[in-house]
Amino acid sequence: MGGGVPYLTDSNAFEGALANAGSKLLAVDFTATWCGPCKMIGPRFEAMRPEFPFVDFAKVDVDDNQEVAASQRISAMPTFKFYRHGKQVAEFTGADENRLRALLAEHGGPPTAISSGGVVVLFGLKARPDCNGRRGTVRSFDVAKGRYAVALEATADAEEETLALKRDNLVLTCKVALAASDQAALPDTLPAGVDEGLISGYVAEKHCYLVRPFLPSGERGAEVELPAACCRLPDGCTAVVVGLQSAPEHNGKGAHVVNFDAGAGRYLVALTATSQLRLRLGNLRT
Numbered sequence: 001m002g003g004g005v006p007y008l009t010d011s012n013a014f015e016g017a018l019a020n021a022g023s024k025l026l027a028v029d030f031t032a033t034w035c036g037p038c039k040m041i042g043p044r045f046e047a048m049r050p051e052f053p054f055v056d057f058a059k060v061d062v063d064d065n066q067e068v069a070a071s072q073r074i075s076a077m078p079t080f081k082f083y084r085h086g087k088q089v090a091e092f093t094g095a096d097e098n099r100l101r102a103l104l105a106e107h108g109g110p111p112t113a114i115s116s117g118g119v120v121v122l123f124g125l126k127a128r129p130d131c132n133g134r135r136g137t138v139r140s141f142d143v144a145k146g147r148y149a150v151a152l153e154a155t156a157d158a159e160e161e162t163l164a165l166k167r168d169n170l171v172l173t174c175k176v177a178l179a180a181s182d183q184a185a186l187p188d189t190l191p192a193g194v195d196e197g198l199i200s201g202y203v204a205e206k207h208c209y210l211v212r213p214f215l216p217s218g219e220r221g222a223e224v225e226l227p228a229a230c231c232r233l234p235d236g237c238t239a240v241v242v243g244l245q246s247a248p249e250h251n252g253k254g255a256h257v258v259n260f261d262a263g264a265g266r267y268l269v270a271l272t273a274t275s276q277l278r279l280r281l282g283n284l285r286t
Contacts, residue, residue: 005029005046005057007064014060014068018086021056023111023141023238025089027104029059030069030079037095038078044097045080048104052273054256055108082107085141109272112254113167114138114238120150120170121201131163133201135173167254171202172238172286176211176231182265183229183282190224191215197224199231199286207243207282229282235259239269239284241277250277255284 008014008028017026029045031038042059049057062069062077072081080100082090090103114120118138122131136150139162147164154160178195180186194213200223201210207228213221233239237257241250255269258276266278 005049005059007059007061008068009061009065011065011067011071014065017056017058018083021083022115023085023113025052025055025104025108026083027052027055027057027108028081028083029057030062030072030074030077030081031059032062032077035077041078041095041097041100045100048101051101052104052108054110054270054273055104085113085143087143089143105273109275110256110258110270112238112256112271113141113143114148114170114172116140118238119173120148121173121199122150122152122165122169123171123202124169124204125165128163130158134158136163138170167240168252171199171209173199174234174237174286176209176233178211178213178226178230179232181229181281183280184227186230187224187226190226191221194221197226197231202285207285209285227282228285229280232260232281233257233267233284233286237286239286241269241271241279241283242285243283244279247277255279257284 008017031042060068062074076093078095079093081088082103089107092099116138120136120138122134125132134152136152139149139151141148147166149162150165151162175198178197191213193216197211197213199209200212208225209228209231210223211226212223215221235257239255239257241253241255244251253271255271258268258270260267269279270276
């Protein structure tokens with residue numbers, strides 16, 4: 001039904017779509033079979049799907065799913081609502097294709113925020129320096145405040161606690177490929193035969209990661225300090241642009257790693273629905 005755009009037939013399906021979208025945008029067309037303008041704009045909504053690969057598209061028939069239509073206060077059709085991190089970020093009513101495309105472009109960029117469940121390590125905290133180096137799990141993201149609720153793990157010296165933190169003080173742990181690049185060589189401290197590791201910390205003043213290497217034995221080795229330019233982030237990873245000299249206005253922006261061109265030694269990253277950059281390895285950090 002709907003050219004591949006799924007219909008959300010009950011409240012469970014609607015809540016599931018919100019949860020599954022995660023940090024992606026969920027665009028919902030609230031429609032009705034008897035609505036003339038809906039019949040006109042519906043196929044155009046469906047046709048926009050390939051243009052916005054970072055958006056989840058869905059429909060709600062207000063007659064078949066009256067519970068969700070009521071909970072979302074739908075009073076006219078078609079109404080388009082847009083959700084991110086489980087919360088509504090925009091809406092409009094009417095069959096205005098230009099308005100629809102504009103809102104998808106504005107809000108439908110790649111998922112650049114750390115998703116709930118992401119494991120992070122804290123660094124650079126001045127008010128709570130005792131928390132630097134501690135691990136935690138992202139529980140939620142407050143878009144309005146730009147802060148993550150991070151549940152810190154208990155340590156021998158500190159109890160569990162939850163802090164509201166900026167992205168500037170979080171490095172995302174993830175598996176990375178390890179290799180020399182045109183920007184940096186692998187240090188002698190890295191065990192021989194190792195080409196993968198897990199980020200376990202960040203040294204901001206050196207732009208280096210602390211990495212637990214995956215040893216040939218299958219075990220994880222001791223932490224090694226490695227230049228960020230020697231650590232290739234995986235496709236789909238959330239990152240932050242850093243150290244750009246030619247376009248410094250992009251420094252500090254969230255980015256989504258689309259892929260890595262090994263021949264050119266460059267990432268292709270998406271910043272928004274319509275803006276992409278090609279970056280050297282050293283110009284990103286998790």
